[in-house]
Amino acid sequence: MIMADMAASPNGQTRHEPVIEVRDLCNRFGDHIVHEDLDLDLLRGEILGVVGGSGTGKTVLLRSIVGLNTPASGHIRVFGEDLIQLSARARSRIEQRFGVLFQGGALFTSLNLQENxxxxxxEHAGLKRPEAEKxxxxxxxxTGLPPDAAVxxxxxxxxxMVKRASLARALALDPEILFLDEPTAGLDPIGAAAFDRLIVTLRDALGLTVFLVTHDLDTLYSTCDRVAVLSQRKVLVADTLEKVAATEDDWVQDYFNGPRGRAASYAFRDYLEKRNQEQ
Structure with missing residues (x-):
């Protein structure tokens, strides 16, 4: 669940060093500039939510970090190494420490789940098929799927179930950083809430760091330690949800303090009150 500030993180750490440092990042497609001089840190052990209006390049930023998009300029340091400056082999070595859940799931339709x-x-760990399928x-x-789902x-x-299976594949190589692109898109409210709880549970149990692109306010309130808002080609603000929601910006105010934002906030406060009463 969301922590009020970093001092309240469930793993007991009060400060986290950056595992990803994005500096002066520029992404452009032809004459269209998506990001310009963008800076952002992802801190070890946190769940960072990335939000922004349509066209602000949330998925482009994710794809740039995981190596699926080549920025025009800038630096992306992961575990202290600049991915853009590394050889393909060295970059691949670092990228194997990533797990990625794409919005569409990206499962092979011709393979069953355990084969996927x-x-x-x-391919990457060199396991024989029987061991790999086990x-x-x-x-x-x-990820909470029943045994018969494997076949x-x-x-x-x-x-x-597709979302959970895709998450299982993202976790296949025991990643240190998990990237999630709109993980609750297309799910009903009950399924989305269950998936949100799963993300937090896995973060806590496996010691993951999570980069989460979403537009779902309920997901932000129930999972994220910090939120980064993309606007005007940059990161407008990256802080706790409470501080981000207080930012004096028209889009931020409409998003977090509009009717849906208030409803998500009230629902989360009710949840916290019930949890505190049970303790």
Missing amino acids: IAVPLI LARMKLAL RYPSELSGG
Whole structure:
């Protein structure tokens, strides 16, 4: 669940060093500039929510960090190494410490779930198929899927199960940093809330650092330690939700303090009150 500030993080740490440092990042497509001199830190152990209006480049930023988009200029330091300056081999070594959940899931439709999750284990970890599929079944269980899901195909699954299976594949190589692109998109409110709880549980249990692109206010309130707002080609603000919501900016005020933002805030406050009464 969301922490009021970094001092309240569940792992007991009060300060986290950056595992990702983005500096002076510029992304452009032809004459269209998406990001210009963008700076952002991702701190070890946190769940960072990234929000912004349409066209602000939330997914472009994620893809730039994970190596699927080449920035025009700038620096992306991960674990102290500048990805943009590294050789392809050295960059690949670092990127294997990433897990990525794409918005569409990106599962292979011709493979069942355990085969899907075994692919990176065979290709990158060098495991034999029987061992890889055994580990794949463990990853599926980790995300809350039943044992019989392992031999089912993506077309046979609900949207929520596809999300969990895709998350299991993102966790296949035991990543240190998990990237999630709109993970609750397309889920009903109950499924989205369950997925939010799963993200926090896995972060706490596995010691993950999470970079989360979302537009879902409920997800922000229930999962994120900090929130970064993209606006005008840059990061307008990156701070706790309370401080971000107080930022004097028209989009921020409409987003966080409009009717939906107030509803999400009230719902989260009710949840906290009930939790405190039970303790």
